[in-house]
Amino acid sequence: NAGVTQTPKFQVLKTGQSMTLQCAQDMNHEYMSWYRQDPGMGLRLIHYSVGAGITDQGEVPNGYNVSRSTTEDFPLRLLSAAPSQTSVYFCASRLLRGPDGELFFGEGSRLTVL
Amino acid sequence: TQLLEQSPQFLSIQEGENLTVYCNSSSVFSSLQWYRQEPGEGPVLLVTVVTGGEVKKLKRLTFQFGDARKDSSLHITAAQTGDTGLYLCAGAKRIRGSQGNLIFGKGTKLSVKP
Numbered sequence: 001n002a003g004v005t006q007t008p009k010f011q012v013l014k015t016g017q018s019m020t021l022q023c024a025q026d027m028n029h030e031y032m033s034w035y036r037q038d039p040g041m042g043l044r045l046i047h048y049s050v051g052a053g054i055t056d057q058g059e060v061p062n063g064y065n066v067s068r069s070t071t072e073d074f075p076l077r078l079l080s081a082a083p084s085q086t087s088v089y090f091c092a093s094r095l096l097r098g099p100d101g102e103l104f105f106g107e108g109s110r111l112t113v114l
Numbered sequence: 115t116q117l118l119e120q121s122p123q124f125l126s127i128q129e130g131e132n133l134t135v136y137c138n139s140s141s142v143f144s145s146l147q148w149y150r151q152e153p154g155e156g157p158v159l160l161v162t163v164v165t166g167g168e169v170k171k172l173k174r175l176t177f178q179f180g181d182a183r184k185d186s187s188l189h190i191t192a193a194q195t196g197d198t199g200l201y202l203c204a205g206a207k208r209i210r211g212s213q214g215n216l217i218f219g220k221g222t223k224l225s226v227k228p
Contacts, residue, residue: 040123042120042219043157043218048215058215097213100214103216
């Protein structure tokens with residue numbers, strides 16, 4: 001009964017380093033997405049995917065890359081970390097492409113960039 | 115661009131009091147969802163409202179979708195300490211055919227004191 005699994009839960013990076021946040025879901029969901037949550041800013045969409053091989057940009061995509069080679073996995077890559085990317089990152093998935101279905105969230109990955 | 119305005123941002127009340135959280139927009143949504151988030155966890159869906167004017171009740175929580183499908187409210191009757199958390203509204207926007215994303219409000223942090 002895993003649902004959406006994110007790793008790592010915590011990470012500290014230095015400015016300029018790169019890293020990948022992993023996200024996996026075992027519910028055969030078509031749609032997967034990454035949000036970042038900052039104090040006073042709510043959840044903002046970074047990138048999303050409506051199926052394997054298909055990705056698209058959200059509201060705040062700059063500095064992030066994604067790929068979707070399988071239905072289950074949707075990693076988020078930070079190419080050259082900046083202090084402005086310090087945030088809590090959430091991966092979320094839902095069954096279908098349409099926006100009205102329930103989003104299932106992972107527990108979050110807290111990233112600090114020094 | 116923040117399409118959903120949520121108010122109040124913070125709310126601190128005593129156990130037994132009633133409260134209302136508002137979610138307003140100038141945009142029309144195909145549906146509106148309310149999530150609740152505990153510290154260190156991802157948001158969890160409380161309810162989805164789809165039809166303009168719809169009212170849904172979940173025990174002591176009452177959710178309403180505006181007639182024009184642009185706004186929503188969450189009313190809690192006789193709040194309990196277990197209601198403490200971050201409440202997020204999210205509007206569903208269709209972008210291409212059947213595809214779409216959720217736009218989140220900034221959240222209302224509710225603290226219920228014993």
